[in-house]
Amino acid sequence: MMNIQPQKDANHVCASLVPIFSQLEPKQLCQVSNLVQRRSYSQGEIIALSKDKAEHIYIIHKGQLRFFHESPDGKGQTLYYLRQGDFFTEPGGNHFRKFSPVKAVALEDTQLCLLHKSDLKRILQEQPDVGINILEAILLQLRQIETLVASLSLRNAEQRLAAWLYQRMTHSGTPVPQGIKITVPFSRAEIAELLGTTQETVSRRLSLIWLTSIAR
Amino acid sequence: MMNIQPQKDANHVCASLVPIFSQLEPKQLCQVSNLVQRRSYSQGEIIALSKDKAEHIYIIHKGQLRFFHESPDGKGQTLYYLRQGDFFTEPGGNHFRKFSPVKAVALEDTQLCLLHKSDLKRILQEQPDVGINILEAILLQLRQIETLVASLSLRNAEQRLAAWLYQRMTHSGTPVPQGIKITVPFSRAEIAELLGTTQETVSRRLSLIWLTSIAR
DNA sequence: CGAACATTTGACGGGCTTCAAAAGTCGTGG
DNA sequence: CCACGACTTTTGAAGCCCGTCAAATGTTCG
Incomplete structure (x- = not known):
């Protein structure tokens, strides 16, 4: 202007x-x-x-x-x-x-x-x-x-979430000592609307993925 | 040949x-x-x-x-x-x-x-x-x-099926110069694979739609 | 007819949504 | 610095849609 x-x-x-x-x-x-x-x-x-x-x-x-x-x-x-x-x-x-x-x-x-x-x-x-x-x-x-x-x-909510995290890891992840760091500029609600599910399900499935992965 | x-x-x-x-x-x-x-x-x-x-x-x-x-x-x-x-x-x-x-x-x-x-x-x-x-x-x-x-x-199986039927109804056959008829096979199983559900669900939901429609 | 296949119908279980409440996070102002 | 409100996230509980397995019925064709 x-x-x-x-x-x-x-x-x-x-x-x-x-x-x-x-x-x-x-x-x-x-x-x-x-x-x-x-x-x-x-x-x-x-x-x-x-x-x-x-x-x-x-x-x-x-x-x-x-x-x-x-x-x-x-x-x-x-x-x-x-x-x-x-x-x-x-x-x-x-x-x-x-x-x-x-x-x-x-x-x-x-x-x-x-x-x-x-x-x-x-x-x-x-x-x-x-x-x-x-x-x-x-x-x-x-x-x-x-x-x-x-x-x-073809996939359930957890598989979609895992696939999405993996994709973000490979394309925009930065390697750090602990592994690979991904910054997720999305709220639970936004992730849910990407993956066709609800915020609650994203929250729940994400907490399961925390358990099986090394660090958050 | x-x-x-x-x-x-x-x-x-x-x-x-x-x-x-x-x-x-x-x-x-x-x-x-x-x-x-x-x-x-x-x-x-x-x-x-x-x-x-x-x-x-x-x-x-x-x-x-x-x-x-x-x-x-x-x-x-x-x-x-x-x-x-x-x-x-x-x-x-x-x-x-x-x-x-x-x-x-x-x-x-x-x-x-x-x-x-x-x-x-x-x-x-x-x-x-x-x-x-x-x-x-x-x-x-x-x-x-x-x-x-x-x-x-955003839609459940019945809504997807109804929408698909409606779409087929409105512009079903696209007339082609040679007069090729659309013989795309649509068994229950094929409808299911289009709509992301199973044959059984298609069968069940379809029978419900029969009841509310005038004629099959 | 009888075999192969498609469709219908039944019963069950599980994943997900929904509603609801508790816990965590953040910013603002007293 | 803490308190307060607004928002986000987590967790709980209940219910339902739908997938799965299975059996019965219908259809087609040699």
Whole structure:
């Protein structure tokens, strides 16, 4: 808001943060940046993915979003957390009608860049690598959520919790003398909504895992 | 096997069946067709999605596949059924290691067309619409599987079954040029593996739904 | 018919949710 | 520094949905 730097510089930073545009040259990044709209959301704000948004790709320039489903009685199921540099979009046409509504909530103050799909098409023409990048990124999301399906269906709460801890250990654990340290920036309730269970069950199963592991 | 028609004609049919190539002109379709490899699978054959396949896009030229996860004790969870004209692929790099293995089984004798991602990149350059088509198609898969996650987590068996029946009722058969009828086999066991439950539960809940509905 | 398979129905047990209360954690202000 | 309230976490108890095992009934096809 206070930033009155030249438009081009600020925009340049925006697109360069985004992995899917990593193959673009500075000049191209600049072109992209001039195409995007910006939107800001404050912490806690709900971003309903709806009809008018199907025409854009949404890139997270700053902040963090949690995507989730909600049941009529208020229980939530987290699908993913997306951060700076990640992107998301909706299927075009009227396909969105087929599916139950996904919601997103801003966990911090968040800025999104909106790129119209018709503009994306032009970028694809100049730099097909961008298309491959987008494809690969969505495929990762797809595999991740497929794994969640299998997990919910084929494993009990303790197995899901153990698998989740293990995954966090391997991907973001730091080795310490006692073993491997994982910092879990999630409350019991948040873990529960990731794993499709309740806070009480997470608490109980976690205490069992304490017993069989060496240190907490 | 008996078909000894000129290569180009047969290939032409192949690519033209595929929605993601719908914007290509006949000449381009022909070019695409010359790039693809073919593979055949007989009914019941397992197509393990693995490392060496990450470099291709797989297009179903003929037949039907069921994608699923399997637990150590043999219970299965169906992710989707894919048919003629659908496509699938694996994330490149070493990302596949992060996820539990998805398997696919051929429900009929099936032919796949393999298109290398580097070739796809060239096609994208000439016809960026193809990129958009692929994006849209995967987004639909993503939303579909997200809905399954929510369903497994937030609904009980009866609600999942009812929702599935309703969905089949509203847009059951998708009419295809050739008049391919959806003969996806739906025994109680298969419904169970779609909805993440058991045959017995499907049978029981179904009989309850009979009572409250008008006719079977 | 009879065998192989699919579906229904019964009975039981266990994991999980739900409701509820106790114990722990944290920040604020007297 | 401690007390207090708000919140999170733990623990308890009860009940139910659903998975499992098993047997009976229905269906299909040679």
